Amino acid sequence: MTFQHENVLKTFGITSDENNYYFVHEYNNDGDLRHYLKQKYLSNLLKWKDKFEITRQIVNGLKCLHDQGVVHTELHPYNILVHNGIPKLANLGISKIYSNYNIVHSKYHPPEILQKRNICDKTKSNIYSLGILMWEIAHNGVEPFCSNYNIVEETPFKFKNLYRKCYDNNPEKRPDCSKILEELNHIEQTYNENHDHNEHNEFDNERQKKLKIDFVNYFNLNKGRNRVAHDLVPGAKKILSDYGYLKINKLNDSDPIICFPDRGEQNTIPWTILNNMNLFKNLDDENGLHECNDIRIHIPIATVQYRGNVAEQFSHDIENALDWLDDNEKKERLNKVFNEWGNFIATDVIIGGAITIKNWSKIDSIDQSRLLTYIQWGVDYAKGGRSKIFSEMSLDLLPQFEISKNINTIGDLYNWLKDLYDYQHAEIISYEDFKPSYELLSNELIERIFQCFSGRPIVEPIVRIIPQILTQCEQQKLLKWIETKKPRLLYMRDWIHDLSLEYGILPQRSKLGHGDKMGFNYTKEPTITPINDTITILLYQPQNQQIAYSLYNGLKEKYELKFREIPFLDHHTLEHFRDLHNRLSKTVYCQIIFNAIKISFKSIIKPSEQLSNAVDLALRSDEPFKGLCDLFNNTYGLLIPETLILGRKLTGTYDSCNIPNNTIKKQGDDFEIFSTQAIKMLTDWDKKNQDIDTTFFVDDNKIIKRDEIEEWRKIQSNNPNNWKVIFYDDWIPIYKILSESQQNDIESILSDKYRIVFNGKTSLHQDNQTTVTIKFPGPLVDDKCQIYGCLVKKNELENWETIPNVMIRFDNINRYSCRAIIHKNRKTSLNKDESKILWFILAKPKGYYRHSLRKIKVTYGQLDIHGEQTLTYLKSKEISKGNVLVTSFVSNTLRETTFYKTNVKSLTSTKVDLRILKVQEDNSKNNLESLTLQWCIINTNEINLTDDDNQESYPWSIFGTVFEDLKDHKESSHKNYHL
Known part of the structure; x- marks a missing residue:
């Protein structure tokens, strides 16, 4: 879709290289909007008539988009470019046709995005961003919220009201573009008619005089x-x-x-x-x-x-x-x-x-180049063209230099240069x-x-x-x-950008892809090791299609990605790779690989602020695993290779089943001799294998003939800008670069160990009801879990207490619900208005997992109970004062009038002795049916279970036994310790 409008940047087409697509758009000479406002203000050329005109033109451009059903998903000052004073909306390639939101929250995004609320009129999100932009225009290019949110005194009152309407938290109250233009025209007309020009000019003159004197x-x-x-x-x-x-x-x-x-x-x-x-x-x-x-x-x-x-x-x-x-x-x-x-x-x-550099001629030429490269990178960052790189590296690793400020890191140097260009x-x-x-x-x-x-x-x-x-x-x-010096380091920034090295890797069906957003950066300079421009020749038929996938995508032969072990990998993708593993490969690969350098990023990778914030949001949700899966699979990628080999690769592929299933490798350093040997070796392969033709190869859709290989190698050796990633190694999951606390939270969620994932309160629908269906607040990851519960009512003091001579058993468990069966004698009467079932679930934390419960620790297990057994014991690594023991019984044959109690007979710091009591209406012998005792010992961390809206909490004592003293615990014969 193209837009013919003066205030929308014209896009002429799309170009691409191997990994990226680029929009080709019209030239602009005044930079982005924020830069333009600051420059005009510092030159005393930014008057209110200019601010009105800039605002009007931006609204006109936005109205053009909205009239054609397009919402700009990244409307901020850096996506508004200015040419000869005319603002133009840019980066429309990321705009959507009224699509759902899928962007990281920023100062220019409305609250409904952070709250994940869906609204019918998506244009209202742009109006919110426009309101923030109008605030910034009024404040001469000051970044919103970077300091006290004070209104510039001479801002027209009605203009303030207009941009406040635009960034109203309620989308329905935000005006549309037509209404904004109407009000803007009225504001400007009133301003021109009523404003005292002499007084205004006097104010401007006084301000200019003061600025000049300063x-x-x-x-x-x-x-x-x-x-x-x-x-x-x-x-x-x-x-x-x-x-x-x-x-x-x-x-x-x-x-x-x-x-x-x-x-x-x-x-x-x-x-x-x-x-x-x-x-x-x-x-x-x-x-x-x-x-x-x-x-x-x-x-x-x-x-x-x-x-x-x-x-x-x-x-x-x-x-x-x-x-x-x-x-x-x-x-x-x-x-x-x-x-x-x-x-x-x-x-x-x-x-x-x-910047003064002392004793220049005594500095090694490589260090000279490194230092000047960092300075140039800082200038590029300061001018707004590039992001920071290796910003945490200490200046102790570079030749000494002097500037007007004391600094310690490369990042400090970048910031100093940025300040300079901001005057x-x-x-x-x-x-x-x-x-x-x-x-x-x-x-x-x-x-x-x-x-x-x-x-x-x-x-x-x-x-x-x-x-x-x-x-x-x-x-x-x-x-x-x-x-002129061409240090290898000079290419590092371009490699990082052009090869998407700050984007996580995402295994896709046919090739390795990248996440949509930059997930990390490199805090320090990596280790760059020359490989002396060696050549490797490879003839190989993979055993299966998964190995072929690895070979095609530059995964080292010694390291085939273990796809089953990749955290958060999409289920359908995982099944695809399992299928590839079981399929034979009929493709023969002949590759000529030019190895240039090895780059190691170990221990210098840091998550981006956007990634850390997005992970925090996912972890704070009640479905963290689902949120993290969406985040890593759809946005930031799953893996990071800490080691790369750059170079180029010629490839020929052939359909054959006739060559031996092995690898032939040759390497050489004397290239003139090696080139002759390589051509002879390739020719011999042709003769021995009728399905192979090594007379030509392909490099980026370009044909390279066999006798051109040496010339091809020379060209690649002298053109580092053309190098690609030919091998990946030392893989880590992307979450391993996060903070220690975030890593711990994620590993807890990835663990198959049970946690208390959620709890609830369920009412009876009728008096003396004995079966109740419980619907879960969210899905479990599977139907394997332990459920504990008790029947309670409030006493005269309005405190919850357990109803005696009652046991709750759970069955018909699936991911979304279960059935609670109430066991009691016939004399016990249950009032549907007073009686409540309190319950909680132990399960794997990959399903619904309430955030408020995650600091609770639990040890759990189950025991089979047979025949007349009345005593048993539980073992735990560490039992402490204040821990809570909760039990539950599982049986398919138990009558509703029969139930069990468990009493703690004795306990130590590692063992609990339990007495199991059967209660039934007749006084027959205390024979036990075959049943399973489920148990858990809970370290509450002083957290109580609460209802859904945290309005009411429940003491742990109503669920089971609270261990008050490990040494002198005496068996209680009157209290029913069970779930």
């Missing part, structure tokens, strides 16, 4: 400067007024520059020129300047010019000094005055950031034009000064002065320098 004072543009060593330091007093002429030219497209010391003649040294024009010669030793070994990397963000009126006091102080009669005293006084006010005035400067923490990085401060004085005073010194300073052409750099500099763009 800028001038921050960079000390109104102060003179003195040379201190190889820097220009501001004087103590303001030599120029605060209200001078200020011109700022922002360098939005500028690239970092490396400043190398120039080894030219000494008379080109800028500090010498500075000394020559000074009245008072600097005594700093200029010797050794040609031995300067430091380089400086400049990140320019703006050029600045400042001109101002000279302070009258400066002239007065000079006059007072010149009035002294003694020449030496006069010079001393003049020296003091110029030092206070500054000997030089900087008129043109460049501001930005500077924070900038400094003067070079002086483009300057003059002696005496030139600010009247001609009369200048002549008197020259007479005092019996001559004029030497006048030389002005050259650029760079702080801390001793000589003139040879300049080169940082990226150009890096690309």
